[in-house]
Amino acid sequence: ASGDIAMLECVPADCEVFGPEWTCACGECARRASPLADVACAAPAPATDLGEVPDLAPVDISYNGSPSCRGLAATCRGRSCCATLPVPGGVHLRSYDGTPDYPDASYPATTSTFLLDRFEVTVGRYRTFARATDRPTALLCDSRATWTEEPGAREGYPLNCASWADAAAFCTWDGGRLPTEAEWDRAAAGGEEQRAYPWSRAPEIDPSRAVYSADFPEAVGSRPAGDGRWGHADLAGNVWEWTADWHGEYRD
Numbered sequence: 001a002s003g004d005i006a007m008l009e010c011v012p013a014d015c016e017v018f019g020p021e022w023t024c025a026c027g028e029c030a031r032r033a034s035p036l037a038d039v040a041c042a043a044p045a046p047a048t049d050l051g052e053v054p055d056l057a058p059v060d061i062s063y064n065g066s067p068s069c070r071g072l073a074a075t076c077r078g079r080s081c082c083a084t085l086p087v088p089g090g091v092h093l094r095s096y097d098g099t100p101d102y103p104d105a106s107y108p109a110t111t112s113t114f115l116l117d118r119f120e121v122t123v124g125r126y127r128t129f130a131r132a133t134d135r136p137t138a139l140l141c142d143s144r145a146t147w148t149e150e151p152g153a154r155e156g157y158p159l160n161c162a163s164w165a166d167a168a169a170f171c172t173w174d175g176g177r178l179p180t181e182a183e184w185d186r187a188a189a190g191g192e193e194q195r196a197y198p199w200s201r202a203p204e205i206d207p208s209r210a211v212y213s214a215d216f217p218e219a220v221g222s223r224p225a226g227d228g229r230w231g232h233a234d235l236a237g238n239v240w241e242w243t244a245d246w247h248g249e250y251r252d
Contacts, residue, residue, distance in 0.1 A: 067132070068125035068174045075156045076119045077221045085231045087187045089113040094185050097196040109182035116179060116187055119220040120234050120241065121170065123147060124155035126162070129170050139166075144216050146239075156219045160239045167242040178244040188236065190229035198228035198235040210237030 069082035076083070089112040096105045123146050130137050139147035141161035146154050162170075171177050179187075188198050195201050199209050209226030211218045211234070221233040228235045 066125075066174055068121075068128045068170070070128070072124050072128065072155075075124075076122070076219075077224065079118075081119055081122050081125055081156065081220065083118040084115040085118050087111075087114055087116050087183065087230055087232075088191070090186070090191050092186050092189055092191045093194060094182060097189065097194050098201070099196055102196075109186070111180075111183050111186050114179070114183055115176075116183070116232055117176075118232055120158035120239060121167075122155060122220055123157050123159050124151070125174075126159045126170060127151065127155070129173055133169075133173060135166070135169065146217055158217055158220050158234065158239045160217060162242075164242050168244070178242055181243040181245040184241065184243050187228055187230065187232055193229060195229070197226075198232070199226045210234070212237050214238075 066082035069080055072081065074080045089110070091108055091110050093105045094107045094109050095102050096107070126147075129135065137147060137149070139145060139159070139161040145161045146157040146159060147161060148154055168178055189195050190198065193201065197204075197206070197209070199206075205212060206226070209223050211223060217238050220238070223237070224233070226236065227233050
């Protein structure tokens with residue numbers, strides 16, 4: 001997903017990673033069409049040396065332009081649940097992590113740099129969307145469904161039981177889109193590092209880093225030690241994520 005404003009102390013070169021339509025205004029990266037880009041600032045925020053793109057993971061980019069987070073408290077690790085982080089483009093191998101389970105290195109993928117939500121979409125964000133669009137909320141697939149008809153203790157939990165159409169409609173309304181399978185896989189594998197798990201090349205399941213075999217999902221971002229190479233949470237465990245692609249065999 002991508003928004004209008006990326007809250008980030010910047011200099012112009014820092015914003016180029018997001019594309020030619022981005023510029024630096026008032027110490028923040030903003031789309032050129034955003035009102036922020038035309039604001040005359042009394043004193044720009046001090047620039048921060050962010051280094052190369054792969055080192056951007058510690059910089060949390062608050063996606064304040066997202067409709068789904070307007071009016072919501074910053075409850076995802078004390079930050080906006082709409083925070084996004086960049087995934088630098090490059091070439092990686094899909095369905096390959098160098099282990100006996102996934103040894104096939106036949107399917108390279110090339111992706112451009114893109115922004116990906118740091119956290120899974122929460123119940124609270126989806127509720128904002130459903131209320132704004134009058135979308136039906138028949139999201140009770142089984143006893144592990146996180147949706148509740150009224151706001152409650154699960155607003156910071158990941159939404160599950162949503163169809164592909166639900167997910168795609170939400171992303172479009174929220175100003176973004178579903179990631180492609182290649183994009184999502186790049187974020188989870190750490191790109192060319194080809195990690196077996198988002199946090200490590202070592203092929204071992206670590207329950208302190210991901211929500212595995214739980215009777216019920218947990219709040220998004222509950223395992224910070226399991227974040228991926230570029231800072232994204234829950235790329236393994238908790239709930240599954242939809243991508244834009246259909247399921248099928250890779251083509252040669």
